[in-house]
Amino acid sequence: MALDIKICGLKTPDTVDAALRGGASHIGFIFFPKSPRNIDPEVAGQLRAAAQDRAKAVAVTVDADDAALDAIVEAMRPDMLQLHGHETPERLAAVKARHGLPVMKAFSIREAADLDAIAPYKGIADRLLFDAKPPKGSELPGGNGVAFDWGVLAALDGDVDYMLSGGLNAGNIAEALSRTNAGGIDVSSGVERLPGEKDVRLIEEFFQAMRAAATRMPGAA
Numbered sequence: 386m387a388l389d390i391k392i393c394g395l396k397t398p399d400t401v402d403a404a405l406r407g408g409a410s411h412i413g414f415i416f417f418p419k420s421p422r423n424i425d426p427e428v429a430g431q432l433r434a435a436a437q438d439r440a441k442a443v444a445v446t447v448d449a450d451d452a453a454l455d456a457i458v459e460a461m462r463p464d465m466l467q468l469h470g471h472e473t474p475e476r477l478a479a480v481k482a483r484h485g486l487p488v489m490k491a492f493s494i495r496e497a498a499d500l501d502a503i504a505p506y507k508g509i510a511d512r513l514l515f516d517a518k519p520p521k522g523s524e525l526p527g528g529n530g531v532a533f534d535w536g537v538l539a540a541l542d543g544d545v546d547y548m549l550s551g552g553l554n555a556g557n558i559a560e561a562l563s564r565t566n567a568g569g570i571d572v573s574s575g576v577e578r579l580p581g582e583k584d585v586r587l588i589e590e591f592f593q594a595m596r597a598a599a600t601r602m603p604g605a606a
């Protein structure tokens with residue numbers, strides 16, 4: 386199965402283009418005012434429209450209410466919603482029913498016990514995303530550029546499909562892929578020159594590192 390690659394927190398046409406050229410399967414847009422990656426839904430709509438169908442557009446929200454989600458969906462027309470707060474399984478089901486879109490649920494992971502949180506979402510979440518817990522004092526539930534101990538994922542059942550995120554970059558992606566069974570990976574800070582400022586060269590270097598890592602993976606031609 387081909388690995389999904391999500392470049393998250395995009396804000397500009399040149400960095401969306403770099404993500405698409407590199408081969409991103411997903412492009413993510415952040416709707417969280419405290420984030421340096423926060424974007425206006427109309428602008429995200431223009432960027433996603435320019436990307437056409439070359440990648441799935443993901444709207445990332447944090448405990449958003451119906452009115453906020455309605456406005457984002459209306460303006461941006463995402464292919465998927467990523468819920469990155471404390472949304473319950475019931476809330477996920479309600480969001481899916483209201484918008485008719487697949488939903489990815491993010492989970493903060495530090496230790497194997499944190500994986501217990503995923504069970505109630507089985508059959509409801511269309512995809513799981515495993516991220517690091519925010520460092521002390523951070524106001525962001527994601528996009529903190531910190532990794533967690535990937536070894537804890539060994540406790541997962543083999544059939545759990547997930548996206549791996551948290552502190553990934555060109556320097557550690559090979560190790561991340563070799564130590565996990567991630568079906569997808571998600572990167573944000575690792576392709577930024579400053580918080581919230583994606584860098585075309587860093588995006589290109591990330592994809593180069595991905596390709597190099599993929600050729601070293603078992604089963605690669």
Ligand SMILES: O=C(O)c1ccccc1NCC(=O)[C@H](O)[C@H](O)COP(=O)(O)O
Pocket residue numbers: 393394413415417420421422423445446447469516525526527528529530531550551552553571572573574575
């Ligand atoms: O990126 C943000 O600013 C953000 C803010 C609020 C909720 C979620 C956020 N990001 C979600 C993502 O999917 C990030 O790509 C993920 O957390 C990985 O980020 P990083 O560790 O910076 O690569």
